Amino acid sequence: MSLDETLAVTTAQEDEEFLFAFKQDMISCVPLVLKATIELGILKLLSESSAQLSPIHIVSRLSIKNPDAAITINRILRLLASFSFLSCTLMQDKARRPKRTYRLGPLSKYYVSEQGASMAPWLLLLFDEVSLRTWYGKDNPIKLTNGAILFDYTGIDPRYNNHFNNAMKCMSTIFMGKFMVTYCEFENAKMVVNIGGGDGKCLKFIVSKHPHLQGINFDLPHVVKNGLSYPGLEHVGRSFVDDPIPKGDILLTNFTDEFGIQLLKKCWKALPVSGKVVIIDPVSPEYPGTDLVARATFTSDMVMLALPPGGKDRTLREVEVVAHAAGFSSPKVGCQVLNMWALELSRCRMNNYLELFTSRPFL
Missing domain, CATH: 1.10.10.10 (Winged helix-like DNA-binding domain superfamily/Winged helix DNA-binding domain)
Incomplete structure (x- = not known):
């Protein structure tokens, strides 16, 4: 038989x-x-x-x-x-x-793209021994290193830092290339600052598409020291926790709500009166659906739970709470690409634009 x-x-x-x-x-x-x-x-x-x-x-x-x-x-x-x-x-x-x-x-x-649009570096980061051990609590090497958070740890572990930077670059290539086709809010902008922008890959996509823009890639010194060289792109190596934010922002939202509010308040001060904040990130649905986008988002949220302390993927309502607490409007949905959304926060009326980005999955 x-x-x-x-x-x-x-x-x-x-x-x-x-x-x-x-x-x-x-x-x-x-x-x-x-x-x-x-x-x-x-x-x-x-x-x-x-x-x-x-x-x-x-x-x-x-x-x-x-x-x-x-x-x-x-x-x-x-x-x-x-x-x-x-x-x-x-x-x-x-x-x-x-x-x-x-x-x-x-x-x-x-996983084999030669143009950088590969998810292989992201896979190598998530299944690196250091990343896997973060799921085991007290044996978490990131927290055991003098209580370091993820971004501190990458500064003292060159091998893991290389995995992290490569993962951020590859995801920027995948998502930002598609966003540049869809999202047109940069046309009237003058200055774009990417907070937590890694080596500047995301910002390079933006200024290459809109050559009239000036861009500042704002990240930790050990990150931007190997930043990309590109016309109109400047790298500033400082802490977005302790140092003032340049005039024009990109926001990394995947922290505790309290830190997110503090950072958004800094951005509020750095924006012109008619400025705009644009956050590119997954948005968790309120109901745990079984479709592919919902599953991808909830899985991403578990990575945020394990790696950066306090990290999370927010629902639209949770983004609204943080935005209101920092003095911004309710989020307006700009567009969606794959499982990523562009959310716009306004201070006042929109005449001039200063763009604030979370080029997720930038942890």
Whole structure:
């Protein structure tokens, strides 16, 4: 009797419910395996090959010496094929044994882009040992380092700081490229300041699209020292906690509400009378829906819970509470790109614009 002829002893609904629950228990295998294929160079190799490759060919081209490597890699790649990261062709060799060859699948385009629009650095950050240990409370290396928060820790761990900066750059590339096509509020602006803007990738997108703009990338000194060089883009290395905010802002909202209010009040003072704040961030729905955007947002909120102390993804109502407490208007929805929203906060009437950004997922 073949597998297809096996007598079913459960209903289709039972199968679906149990297998969904089973997958949740095992789901961590998928990103960890994907991380391994990135670090081993397997995805890059497949992206550069015009032909499908067998595990034996992959082992040979990567010069892996372990005699069991082909068997292990085959098991890894068939998992990724089942999740559509790869595609697989099943054949038989001369001895009628199954032979599998692999190539990139539909989802792999998000992990091998040569233009920086890759989610691979984000995956490497989230599944780095330091990030994973933050889920275990007292063993959190970030908090154990003299009580440091995430941004302090990146300043003393160069390896982790590199992961963090690469992750921020890649997500800026993915989201900001699309926002620049949709969002037009920069046309009348003169100065844009990105608070917590990393190496300036996000701001570069803005000033390259609108050459009349001047941009200030405002972040910690150890972050901006390797900032991008681009006409109209200036880097300022200071603390957005202790130092005054330049005239024109980009807001990083993923902190406690109390800190968010303090930061917005600083921004209020830095804005012209007719200024505007624009926050780019996920917005959590009030009801925990099961659609892909809701799931992505609630999952993102768990990352915010684990990594930056006090971090959160807010609902529109929660953004409104923080905005009102700092003297701003209720948020106005500018546009949505994927699971990110542009929310506008106004001080007064809008004649001139000074833009304030949270280029999320900038933690």
